[in-house]
Amino acid sequence: MKYRMNTLVCGCMMIAACAALPAAVRAEGAASNVLVTVGTESITQSDLDARTAMLPPQIRSRFETDAGRRQLLDQVVLISLMSQEARQLGIDRQPDVAKRIKEAADNIIVQELTRQQVSGDVAVSGADIAAYYEANKKDFVRPEQINASVIMFAAGASASPDVKKQKSKLARETLKRLQKGADFAGVAKEVSEDQRTQRRGGVTGFFAEGRRERIYGKKFEEAAFALKQGEISDVIETEFGFFIVRLDDRQPRTEESLESAKPKIERRLQQSKQREAYEKYVESLKKKYRVTYK
Numbered sequence: 243m244k245y246r247m248n249t250l251v252c253g254c255m256m257i258a259a260c261a262a263l264p265a266a267v268r269a270e271g272a273a274s275n276v277l278v279t280v281g282t283e284s285i286t287q288s289d290l291d292a293r294t295a296m297l298p299p300q301i302r303s304r305f306e307t308d309a310g311r312r313q314l315l316d317q318v319v320l321i322s323l324m325s326q327e328a329r330q331l332g333i334d335r336q337p338d339v340a341k342r343i344k345e346a347a348d349n350i351i352v353q354e355l356t357r358q359q360v361s362g363d364v365a366v367s368g369a370d371i372a373a374y375y376e377a378n379k380k381d382f383v384r385p386e387q388i389n390a391s392v393i394m395f396a397a398g399a400s401a402s403p404d405v406k407k408q409k410s411k412l413a414r415e416t417l418k419r420l421q422k423g424a425d426f427a428g429v430a431k432e433v434s435e436d437q438r439t440q441r442r443g444g445v446t447g448f449f450a451e452g453r454r455e456r457i458y459g460k461k462f463e464e465a466a467f468a469l470k471q472g473e474i475s476d477v478i479e480t481e482f483g484f485f486i487v488r489l490d491d492r493q494p495r496t497e498e499s500l501e502s503a504k505p506k507i508e509r510r511l512q513q514s515k516q517r518e519a520y521e522k523y524v525e526s527l528k529k530k531y532r533v534t535y536k
Contacts, residue, residue: 277315280322290315360519366511374507375500382498385451389491390466391426391444392458394436397483413477413484420474426488435483448493458482 275287294305294314305314333339375382393416395409416433420426427443434440438457446454455463459480469475469489478485 278319280319281326283322283326285315285318285322290318293318356520360523361516364512364515364519366508366515370511371504371507372500374511375503379497382503384493384496384498386467386495387448387450387493388466388489389448389493390446390469391430391488391490392436392439392446392462393426393430393434393444393486394439394458394482395433395484396435399481401483409484410477410479413486417474417477417486420486426474444488445490448491458485462487 276284277287277290278285290311294302294311297305304310328334334343393413395413395416397406397409401409412433416429419429427445430440430444434444436444439446451463451467454466459482461480462478462482462485465475465478465485466487466489469487471489471492474488475486478487
């Protein structure tokens with residue numbers, strides 16, 4: 243079943259590739275390296291190469307062998323046979339079909355118009371890239387980050403004094419267990435009330451300053467960033483409850499260089515300039531061709 247499904251998918255991909263170019267194109271180059279003649283159309287090696295190039299890479303490799311090329315050629319012949327017969331029967335002139343053909347042709351020529359009149363004229367210079375980098379340096383800075391493990395005993399603002407007293411006691415008893423050598427991850431899985439990290443032994447993942455303040459509190463972050471690697475904090479009380487945190491790893495602040503950031507910046511500027519050029523081009527067309535909504 244899986245083989246048949248793959249074959250069907252490949253067949254559809256090939257049909258799409260074969261049908262993508264109009265009959266007029268298939269007739270071009272008839273005098274150059276003709277592989278097969280189908281009625282009034284000639285199919286050349288360059289036609290076959292063009293269709294192969296249109297396939298996705300994972301599909302294309304299947305048709306780069308002799309057997310694969312023959313299979314693709316057979317599909318091209320099939321499409322040629324059926325399209326000539328369809329035109330002979332006047333199917334391409336049926337109103338609903340003609341409308342769909344026009345829509346497909348419009349999409350193709352609009353893409354080509356955009357490429358020729360808009361995208362092709364947009365260029366990004368080294369000076370543009372450097373200026374963008376200087377103006378947006380903060381976007382290329384990764385602040386210091388830490389990876390920590392946490393054990394939490396929840397006691398929010400609505401918790402009663404008795405609940406807070408009980409949770410504080412549990413936190414201090416847990417800290418004593420850790421100080422005596424208990425495994426932090428094992429204890430976190432056993433007693434932590436932080437649903438985000440409890441199942442993975444309390445591990446928070448890397449975060450920068452300000453990224454955990456909303457869920458754990460400012461005091462938690464201040465204590466976590468002040469720790470040395472491998473060090474376990476005292477019990478920390480915040481508006482969310484009581485915490486014990488261990489610093490597992492620290493990554494220093496880094497700044498991406500202009501050279502490293504160039505490809506990323508170039509893509510951003512290219513897209514931005516193309517969008518601006520496209521909008522201006524469309525406005526110019528609206529002035530050239532009257533648009534009337536009814």
